[in-house]
Amino acid sequence: MKWTREAIVNKQELSKESTVYHYRLLKRIHYSTILNLIYWGFLLSILVWELIHLRPYALLLGMAFLPLLHALLIYLHITLKEKRPLTHWQFQFRMPWLGLAPTNHIGLKRLWGLQLQVFWITIMIIGCFYPWAPIDMISLFLVHVWIFLPRLLILFRLRKHMSKGFVKLGDKDTSCYSQ
Numbered sequence: 414m415k416w417t418r419e420a421i422v423n424k425q426e427l428s429k430e431s432t433v434y435h436y437r438l439l440k441r442i443h444y445s446t447i448l449n450l451i452y453w454g455f456l457l458s459i460l461v462w463e464l465i466h467l468r469p470y471a472l473l474l475g476m477a478f479l480p481l482l483h484a485l486l487i488y489l490h491i492t493l494k495e496k497r498p499l500t501h502w503q504f505q506f507r508m509p510w511l512g513l514a515p516t517n518h519i520g521l522k523r524l525w526g527l528q529l530q531v532f533w534i535t536i537m538i539i540g541c542f543y544p545w546a547p548i549d550m551i552s553l554f555l556v557h558v559w560i561f562l563p564r565l566l567i568l569f570r571l572r573k574h575m576s577k578g579f580v581k582l583g584d585k586d587t588s589c590y591s592q
Contacts (some may be wrong), residue, residue, distance in 0.1 A: 435592070436517070436518070436579065436590035436591065436592060437590060437591045437592075438588060438590055439520060439571075439574045439578060439587075439589045439590060439591050440570075440574065440588070440589045441586050441587070441588045441589070442567055442570060442571070442586060442587045442588075443585060443586045444508070444509065444586060444587075445533075449508055452508060452559075453508075455491075455559070456476075456556075457561055458527075459472060459552075459555060460472055460473075463552065468547070468548065468549070468552075468581045471546070471548070471549035471550075471552035472552045472555075472556060475552060475553040475556035475557070476556055477538070479535065479553065479556055479557050479560060480504075480511055480512035480513075480560065482535060482538070483513065483531050483535065483560070483574060484504060484512055484513040484569050486530070486531045486534055486535065487502065487512075487513045487527065487531060488513070490527060490531075491527075492532065497569055501516050501517040501519075502514065502515055502516065505518045507584070508563060509563030509564050509566075509567060509587075510564065510582055511560055512560065514582055515580075516582075517530055518579040518580065518590065519578050519579065520569070520578070520579055520580075520582055521571055521574060521575055521578035521579065521589060522575050522576065522578075524580055525568050525572075525575065526566065528561070528564055528565065528568060529565075530562075532557075532561050534583055535557050536557065537559060539553050539554050564588070567587050568580075571587075571589045574589050574591070575591070577591050578590065578591060579591070579592065
C-alpha cells in the first residue's frame, strides 16, 4: 500500500466540496510572560503617577475608550472599504492583541496596513481634541501607543514575509505561515 498524500486523502474520503489547505510555518513569535508583566507594570506606574497628580481620569478613560475606538475603526474599514462581514474577528482582552483581533488566518500585508491605518487615524482623532485638554490628550496618546507598540513590533519582525505571509494569532504566540 502506498503512503502518499493521495492515498491518505482518499482513505479519509473527503467530500468533493472539501478544501485542503497546506500552510508552511515561516516564523513564530512567542509572547514572553516577563515582558508582559513589565509592560503592564509600565502602565501601572503611569497610573500611579497620574493618581499622585490627581488626574487619572484620562488614563482610565483611555483604557476603556481606545480599544472601542480601535474596534470601531476596524469595523468601518472592513465593512465599508473591503465590503466583508466581520465574522472572523473577535474582541480579545489579552496583550499584545488587546481589542478587536482576527481569529482566522489573515494576510500579513492586509493586517499591517489595517493596523497602521488605525494607529494613525487614532492619533489624528486624539490630536483634534488637544487644544481643549492638552494634558489629558497626552495620557490618551500614551495609552494608544501602549496598546499598539507590541502589535507593531510583532508585525515589524514579520516584515520580510509581507508579500506571501499569513498571520495566525494564538494565545501564546503569533505565527506567520505561507500557503
